[in-house]
Amino acid sequence: MTTIAVVGAGAWGTALASLYARGGAKISLLGRDPAIAAAINTAHENPRYLPGIDLPPSLRATIDPAEALTGCDLVLLVVPAQTIAATAAALAPHLPADAVPVLCAKGIERETGRFMSELVAAALPGRPIGVLSGPSFASDLARGLPTAVTVAAASETLADSLARALSTETFRCYASSDLRGVEAGGALKNVLALAAGIVVGRGLGASAQAALVTRGFVELRRLGEALGGRPETLMGLSGLGDLVLTCSSPQSRNFSYGAALGRGDDLARLKLAEGVFTAAIAARLARDSGTEAPIIATVAEVLSRNLTIDEAVQQLLARPLKREVG
Numbered sequence: 499m500t501t502i503a504v505v506g507a508g509a510w511g512t513a514l515a516s517l518y519a520r521g522g523a524k525i526s527l528l529g530r531d532p533a534i535a536a537a538i539n540t541a542h543e544n545p546r547y548l549p550g551i552d553l554p555p556s557l558r559a560t561i562d563p564a565e566a567l568t569g570c571d572l573v574l575l576v577v578p579a580q581t582i583a584a585t586a587a588a589l590a591p592h593l594p595a596d597a598v599p600v601l602c603a604k605g606i607e608r609e610t611g612r613f614m615s616e617l618v619a620a621a622l623p624g625r626p627i628g629v630l631s632g633p634s635f636a637s638d639l640a641r642g643l644p645t646a647v648t649v650a651a652a653s654e655t656l657a658d659s660l661a662r663a664l665s666t667e668t669f670r671c672y673a674s675s676d677l678r679g680v681e682a683g684g685a686l687k688n689v690l691a692l693a694a695g696i697v698v699g700r701g702l703g704a705s706a707q708a709a710l711v712t713r714g715f716v717e718l719r720r721l722g723e724a725l726g727g728r729p730e731t732l733m734g735l736s737g738l739g740d741l742v743l744t745c746s747s748p749q750s751r752n753f754s755y756g757a758a759l760g761r762g763d764d765l766a767r768l769k770l771a772e773g774v775f776t777a778a779i780a781a782r783l784a785r786d787s788g789t790e791a792p793i794i795a796t797v798a799e800v801l802s803r804n805l806t807i808d809e810a811v812q813q814l815l816a817r818p819l820k821r822e823v824g
């Protein structure tokens with residue numbers, strides 16, 4: 499049986515760990531906050547990140563890396579994208595030599611433009627790497643609702659074996675060897691979910707929302723390909739699938755952040771919205787690769803307060819007319 503360690507006791511890490519604990523797997527959950535670990539172990543709830551959701555009593559959380567990581571075959575890294583490099587480096591001394599890191603964060607390092615797999619390859623050299631990404635809300639997964647995602651690794655054999663090890667009766671993992679395509683889709687959809695939220699929060703209507711998602715997908719596909727992803731991956735669960743989910747539901751924190759921005763609400767107390775950190779670097783990668791990505795560029799400008807939302811809408815509508823395809 500595969501022994502799994504989950505690093506990060508936030509919403510997604512807790513949901514994944516509870517899924518595997520329910521399935522009877524050998525699983526440990528590594529957090530940072532002793533109060534949250536204690537609540538998971540005794541009240542079987544994560545009151546901060548998954549309030550009101552019953553966790554399996556067999557799930558054990560700890561804040562001790564050695565306790566969580568000793569003997570693990572797979573280590574799921576489920577911390578915010580901008581902290582992945584530091585987290586991987588801190589884990590290195592505790593990780594068994596043959597443990598495979600599986601990245602579950604969605605983002606691009608904002609200062610360098612490096613993808614999560616590049617950061618982890620540098621911090622944990624010589625290890626094969628997996629990526630898990632796709633349309634999957636933590637609260638859905640934690641409640642045992644059916645969910646399907648993509649699990650990628652450069653080697654097809656490893657991707658197949660990771661997909662087998664990480665699938666359960668309710669969680670279906672499709673294998674892929676397109677690591678970059680899976681990572682690009684997950685990172686870019688967050689920026690587009692911010693845009694969809696802005697459209698809804700500003701009251702621009704369902705027609706504008708559909709146009710935004712469709713043209714947003716064109717950008718995700720174009721830029722994803724320019725960054726090395728395969729078109730079929732970008733049209734799959736980790737690209738189109740996750741874009742559709744997060745651009746249409748207030749359950750998405752990126753969508754909600756965009757909606758708050760669109761309404762002019764206070765942003766201070768909102769939850770993690772990874773797109774906020776990815777937007778500017780995604781816009782820069784588009785510019786550097788000569789890829790047309792006006793929605794992504796506009797989101798970056800709005801977030802940095804260089805454009806108001808009304809100016810942004812006007813600018814997008816005033817772009818020269820063009821053929822839809824080509």
Ligand SMILES: NC(=O)C1=CN([C@@H]2O[C@H](COP(=O)(O)OP(=O)(O)OC[C@H]3O[C@@H](n4cnc5c(N)ncnc54)[C@H](O)[C@@H]3O)[C@@H](O)[C@H]2O)C=CC1
Nearest residue numbers: 506507508509510511576577579581603604634635636770
């Ligand atoms: N929540 C969801 O439905 C899904 C989230 N994800 C991705 O998973 C990643 C994590 O998201 P969530 O768990 O939802 O976020 P969260 O905000 O619920 O939890 C983040 C966790 O990371 C820890 N953390 C924060 N800063 C840290 C640092 N500097 N070093 C180490 N740990 C740190 C926090 O203590 C917390 O346990 C994100 O990249 C997100 O896009 C992917 C799929 C679904």
Ligand SMILES: O=C(CO)COP(=O)(O)O
Nearest residue numbers: 632633634635750751752
């Ligand atoms: O990635 C997710 C669902 O697949 C979660 O989306 P948010 O981070 O926007 O909540």
